[in-house]
Amino acid sequence: MAVLSEEQSMLRDAAKAWTQEKSPVRALRGLRDSRSDHGYDTEAWNEMAQMGWAGVIVPEAYGGSEFGFLSMGLILEELGRTLTASPLLASGLAAASALTLGGSEAQKAEWLPKIADGSTIATLAIDDGPHHAPERTALAATASGDGYRLNGRKTFVLEGMAADLLVVSARGPKGIGLFLVRADAAGVNRTRLQLADSRGAANVTFEETPAQALAGGAGLLDQVLDRARAGVAAEMLGSASQAFETTLDYLKVRVQFGQPIGAFQALQHRAAKMFTDLELSRSAVEAALAALDVDSPEAPELVSLAKAKMGDTFHLVSNEMVQMHGGIGMTDAHEAGFYLKRARAAEAAFGNQAYHRDRYARLQGY
Amino acid sequence: MADLGGADGPAFRVQVRDWLKANYPPELRDPARTDPEAVWGGRAFVGSDDPQSVWMRRAAERGFTAPAWPRDYGGGGLSPAQTRIVEQEIAAGGYRTPLASFGVWMLGPVLLEYATEDQRREHLPKIVRGEIRWCQGYSEPGAGSDLAALATRCEDMGDHWLINGQKIWTSYADKADWCFCLVRTDTAKKHEGVSFVLIDMTSPGVETRPIRLISGDSPFCETFFTDVKIPKGNLVGKVNAGWEIAKRLLQYERQNISGGFGGGGGAGGIAGDLGKIAADYVGLDETGRLADADLRSRITRNKMDFRALQQTIARVAAESRASNGPNAATSIIKYAAAAMAQERSELMVEAMGAQGLGWAGDEYSPLERQAVRGWLRSKGNSIEGGTSEVNLNVIAKRVLGLPDPK
Numbered sequence: 001m002a003v004l005s006e007e008q009s010m011l012r013d014a015a016k017a018w019t020q021e022k023s024p025v026r027a028l029r030g031l032r033d034s035r036s037d038h039g040y041d042t043e044a045w046n047e048m049a050q051m052g053w054a055g056v057i058v059p060e061a062y063g064g065s066e067f068g069f070l071s072m073g074l075i076l077e078e079l080g081r082t083l084t085a086s087p088l089l090a091s092g093l094a095a096a097s098a099l100t101l102g103g104s105e106a107q108k109a110e111w112l113p114k115i116a117d118g119s120t121i122a123t124l125a126i127d128d129g130p131h132h133a134p135e136r137t138a139l140a141a142t143a144s145g146d147g148y149r150l151n152g153r154k155t156f157v158l159e160g161m162a163a164d165l166l167v168v169s170a171r172g173p174k175g176i177g178l179f180l181v182r183a184d185a186a187g188v189n190r191t192r193l194q195l196a197d198s199r200g201a202a203n204v205t206f207e208e209t210p211a212q213a214l215a216g217g218a219g220l221l222d223q224v225l226d227r228a229r230a231g232v233a234a235e236m237l238g239s240a241s242q243a244f245e246t247t248l249d250y251l252k253v254r255v256q257f258g259q260p261i262g263a264f265q266a267l268q269h270r271a272a273k274m275f276t277d278l279e280l281s282r283s284a285v286e287a288a289l290a291a292l293d294v295d296s297p298e299a300p301e302l303v304s305l306a307k308a309k310m311g312d313t314f315h316l317v318s319n320e321m322v323q324m325h326g327g328i329g330m331t332d333a334h335e336a337g338f339y340l341k342r343a344r345a346a347e348a349a350f351g352n353q354a355y356h357r358d359r360y361a362r363l364q365g366y
Numbered sequence: 367m368a369d370l371g372g373a374d375g376p377a378f379r380v381q382v383r384d385w386l387k388a389n390y391p392p393e394l395r396d397p398a399r400t401d402p403e404a405v406w407g408g409r410a411f412v413g414s415d416d417p418q419s420v421w422m423r424r425a426a427e428r429g430f431t432a433p434a435w436p437r438d439y440g441g442g443g444l445s446p447a448q449t450r451i452v453e454q455e456i457a458a459g460g461y462r463t464p465l466a467s468f469g470v471w472m473l474g475p476v477l478l479e480y481a482t483e484d485q486r487r488e489h490l491p492k493i494v495r496g497e498i499r500w501c502q503g504y505s506e507p508g509a510g511s512d513l514a515a516l517a518t519r520c521e522d523m524g525d526h527w528l529i530n531g532q533k534i535w536t537s538y539a540d541k542a543d544w545c546f547c548l549v550r551t552d553t554a555k556k557h558e559g560v561s562f563v564l565i566d567m568t569s570p571g572v573e574t575r576p577i578r579l580i581s582g583d584s585p586f587c588e589t590f591f592t593d594v595k596i597p598k599g600n601l602v603g604k605v606n607a608g609w610e611i612a613k614r615l616l617q618y619e620r621q622n623i624s625g626g627f628g629g630g631g632g633a634g635g636i637a638g639d640l641g642k643i644a645a646d647y648v649g650l651d652e653t654g655r656l657a658d659a660d661l662r663s664r665i666t667r668n669k670m671d672f673r674a675l676q677q678t679i680a681r682v683a684a685e686s687r688a689s690n691g692p693n694a695a696t697s698i699i700k701y702a703a704a705a706m707a708q709e710r711s712e713l714m715v716e717a718m719g720a721q722g723l724g725w726a727g728d729e730y731s732p733l734e735r736q737a738v739r740g741w742l743r744s745k746g747n748s749i750e751g752g753t754s755e756v757n758l759n760v761i762a763k764r765v766l767g768l769p770d771p772k
């Protein structure tokens with residue numbers, strides 16, 4: 001665990017206490033079973049917003065606390081532990097980064113305070129197809145008056161149904177860039193996705209939809225994506241840690257052959273291996289978040305490292321969680337399936353392990 | 367009934383092929399036209415004119431639902447080589463399995479070996495004809511990997527047995543007509559206190575509660591027995607000697623599970639060439655290779671593993687025919703097949719990307735939804751029929767002769 005400031009420790013403790021009490025895994029089960037439209041509990045979101053979580057990376061001038069990415073990561077990690085569904089990552093981290101880094105004074109003033117207080121939900125819309133390929137977007141932005149018009153489609157838009165504001169990547173006259181689109185703008189059509197992990201997402205189409213450009217082009221897109229990726233990795237760290245701890249507890253209590261199954265060396269070694277992977281992953285995730293906080297030139301590389309390593313670890317731990325629980329791990333009544341499903345969705349979000357291994361190599365020039 | 371038993375080789379193959387062509391209900395070529403439950407047979411389908419039931423009955427009459435069983439009990443009376451020909455022709459012609467059945471795969475073979483003549487005559491023909499659907503009452507909440515810890519009591523009441531206890535993970539218990547069940551007849555001993563009994567699921571005191579799986583289906587149940595009376599004749603073998611039967615049945619079960627995996631499927635697997643499906647979703651680069659080199663190499667490894675597994679299954683079959691004895695390589699098949707089938711399912715959903723994360727709704731094709739459910743279901747491959755860990759323990763101890771820890 002990174003050495004935390006007093007503020008960060010308090011933030012983490014508050015997040016831990018709140019998620020354990022207000023948002024255990026059964027909250028996600030409830031959302032799933034009630035077929036919630038948004039994919040998260042709006043009352044819970046209001047409470048999170050009141051605690052200031054949506055403004056953690058937003059500059060103070062726009063109503064945020066400017067605590068930074070490591071602090072945001074601590075909250076996301078705690079949310080990940082209980083698989084809490086919320087728009088914090090999409091809105092308070094990803095979209096807030098886009099506006100902070102690429103927004104004009106007017107755009108920031110219009111949107112950031114509302115994102116920071118949780119009253120506006122914003123999100124990124126990046127991929128046209130089933131695989132993360134931000135550099136290949138075909139969604140077209142054409143100049144029109146003092147703004148742009150968008151035509152095309154985006155898939156797998158996180159919190160796409162709940163969002164009031166979409167930050168859309170598109171191919172404009174000067175190459176790829178990010179564009180702001182109001183969700184209620186003309187020509188926006190959203191279809192709710194029913195995902196295996198029960199979280200909220202949408203496919204979105206745009207037809208002659210009015211949009212405003214953010215400044216920064218493809219470089220901005222990369223920076224914004226890296227913030228989103230680091231955030232997903234932090235959430236995955238929490239989920240994988242909890243999946244591991246739940247499994248470890250089970251190894252101590254499930255008795256077969258007259259002893260706890262954790263007495264079998266075959267399982268002990270696998271638990272020890274998972275612990276090893278989790279420690280390596282924690283270092284990678286925290287290093288990525290810290291690099292973003294100081295705007296290090298190494299950040300892209302460190303983010304890809306974190307997302308790839310964390311992806312492999314959560315993949316392994318979620319599979320082992322089911323396997324080590326035996327038959328009960330296969331039941332919907334148990335939590336293991338929720339972690340397993342979340343693992344694959346989080347792995348795929350903003351580039352899976354294969355994508356980030358490839359990117360890591362490209363960044364290093366081979 | 368034409369005598370298929372006498373012919374062999376190419377002539378036999380032609381007979382089988384002709385018969386299949388002439389007797390397969392054309393409606394079955396249309397997947398929407400059948401009730402998948404009917405494939406499993408059982409009381410509910412006796413006399414049904416569902417095309418799958420018609421197919422099952424025609425195949426049963428020819429002995430093709432249990433080709434290798436003796437004719438006396440309704441089987442095909444075919445040699446192992448002929449049985450293989452029947453299986454090959456059914457697969458090659460794209461015909462459905464005429465009957466999927468725990469009775470055929472697991473119970474029948476042990477009844478042939480351990481049951482009395484009366485028991486065989488009572489149960490085997492009904493299995494062959496798909497009239498009775500069986501479930502397997504082995505696992506209990508406290509007895510999974512340590513199956514011999516089972517506690518369901520079976521008491522001798524003079525003119526009947528009295529059963530009390532609970533089973534769990536009983537696949538299709540809510541749909542089955544009968545259950546082959548492990549029970550405790552002696553509480554003082556562990557393995558030597560287990561007996562093997564047959565229970566009519568309509569007996570008073572039997573209750574089943576479906577359990578939902580992570581894939582959303584409810585194929586298995588909790589099964590409760592409360593003061594269930596069964597006739598004395600429903601115990602197979604000797605009292606307290608059921609463990610040997612139980613283990614023998616598990617061998618058949620694992621063989622059968624592995625057989626399913628051999629085709630690349632396994633419970634949960636979806637059909638189709640993984641490489642081609644990946645190409646559809648990921649695309650090819652300018653040199654014709656899958657655009658994701660990392661995924662490509664993992665898919666290739668999985669495909670090669672499967673190929674080696676199929677080669678192993680064929681080699682084991684050939685060697686055991688030649689030597690007429692068990693073969694050490696059989697012990698690896700279920701473990702290896704489960705791992706490969708699970709990896710294949712993982713790669714399938716990864717290849718589909720965001721389309722491989724859907725649960726329901728029109729934004730996903732039927733194939734995509736099936737891939738996701740299948741991926742989740744495949745997690746059970748390394749648990750059902752004995753876990754992979756137990757499998758590896760068996761290999762390490764019985765095959766490799768490694769000692770137990772002190």
Ligand SMILES: Cc1cc2nc3c(=O)[nH]c(=O)nc-3n(C[C@H](O)[C@H](O)[C@H](O)COP(=O)(O)OP(=O)(O)OC[C@H]3O[C@@H](n4cnc5c(N)ncnc54)[C@H](O)[C@@H]3O)c2cc1C
Pocket residue numbers: 254256257261264266267323324325326327328330501502503504505506507509510511512534535536537538586746749750751752753754755756759
């Ligand atoms: C889809 C599915 C269908 C099934 N259908 C049936 C059915 O029809 N009838 C039936 O009776 N049962 C059925 N089962 C139950 C299955 O046989 C058991 O789940 C299995 O034997 C494991 O038992 P358990 O669930 O109690 O797990 P446990 O035995 O509690 O195992 C938990 C974990 O500990 C590990 N472990 C246990 N002992 C050791 C050891 N000595 N060394 C190393 N690791 C060990 C296991 O491998 C597993 O990873 C089904 C299960 C599934 C998943």
